[in-house]
Amino acid sequence: MIRTIIIDDEPLAAGIVREFLADFDQFELVDECSDGFQGLKAIQKHQPDLIFLDVQMPKITGFEMLELLDEAPAVIFTTAYDQYALKAFDAKAIDYLLKPFSQDRFGQAIQKFLASQGHSSHAQGIQELAEKSNRLVVRVKNEIKIIAVADVLYFEAADDYIAIHTAQGRFLKKMTMKSLEEALSPDRFARIHRSYMLNVNSITRIEPYEKESYLVFLINKEKLPVSKTGYARLRQVLGI
16 A cells, blocks of 8 residues: 655635545545645655645645655655745655646646656655755754754765754754755855855854965854865955
């Protein structure tokens, strides 16, 4: 059986998915959830093969929920908003069902899933979404923390993770520096070094260090190395 979860805060929409899914005997509906936090717990508990996921939900969005998973199941998005379609397919979604959708359209999505089994890397696509984000969602032990990007002092590469440094502490998120660089506003953040990306609003001063390199001093009294190419990027962002 193909284990499936519905995650949608609209009972009517969830009921339609449940009704349409009942026509496919090979699928087993193991849970239904009304927000991203419930969905996260249900996915960890049941390890489904496929989820039907709304985008706009209370607390955290469907995309933010996916970012918290080490390995995401296959996803068919169900939403009333067509502006998320490109982002959904960047995340390697199986399909994007725009509400209200017909039973025939639902069946097409199911057939896409059946044809795609074993051929998609959903987790990688989700982690590498390119969107100008204004917040980050991270897991801290058994809790979920939402960090405003404006509160970040700098990011640091840490093996397969990114360390997010804020005035409140250091938090880890599994993603690459490249995808982070694509996701952040180039007007606010500069890649100053292979291992560091800096919020330019956290700078107090810049000083020469060794040959063709610099040190940047931050409002929290920390200092970071700036490479030659990083200094050129920093000057461009600062307009100096």
